[in-house]
Amino acid sequence: MKNPIPKNTICLWFENNDAEAAARFYKPLFGWEFDDLGFATMIRRPGYGDHLAATVDPGIRERQESISAPPGFADAIAWLAPLTNGQHHWHVTFSVASRDDSAATAEKLGAVLISSEDTEWAKTALIRDPQGAELTLSQFTPPSP
Numbered sequence: 001m002k003n004p005i006p007k008n009t010i011c012l013w014f015e016n017n018d019a020e021a022a023a024r025f026y027k028p029l030f031g032w033e034f035d036d037l038g039f040a041t042m043i044r045r046p047g048y049g050d051h052l053a054a055t056v057d058p059g060i061r062e063r064q065e066s067i068s069a070p071p072g073f074a075d076a077i078a079w080l081a082p083l084t085n086g087q088h089h090w091h092v093t094f095s096v097a098s099r100d101d102s103a104a105t106a107e108k109l110g111a112v113l114i115s116s117e118d119t120e121w122a123k124t125a126l127i128r129d130p131q132g133a134e135l136t137l138s139q140f141t142p143p144s145p
Helices: 019-030 046-054 061-068 101-110
Strands: 008-015 032-037 041-044 076-081 088-094 112-118 120-127 134-140
Touching: 008 046, 046 061, 101 112, 101 120, 101 134
Parallel strands: 008 076, 088 134
Antiparallel strands: 008 088, 032 041, 041 076, 112 120, 120 134
């Protein structure tokens, strides 16, 4: 299956144990909306999906409807998840067509593969770039209908 996500789509993860405090800060700062989905909080910038549909991702709404994405998913710009360890922090995830190919390329360029995971919706690889920054490569792999 061809990956339907445009190259270089970026998603931010914010690990924080106080979603209400985060919303009080970021909503007025950036105009973001926060939707608790149970497993994580979706952070949306209203109108972002319209921008994507008009520029780089004309099929975004149809693709998301076909996988029963939650309302407002096209406007998602970040996710707030419970803190797993350490300090509250942001983490960047880059959408890629192939996790394995991208991880291999990153390693050839001097990155270190820290971990990889296959889930129901994605294949991910956590890498550390040659300068020491950590990021995730994520291949969207929705379940078959």
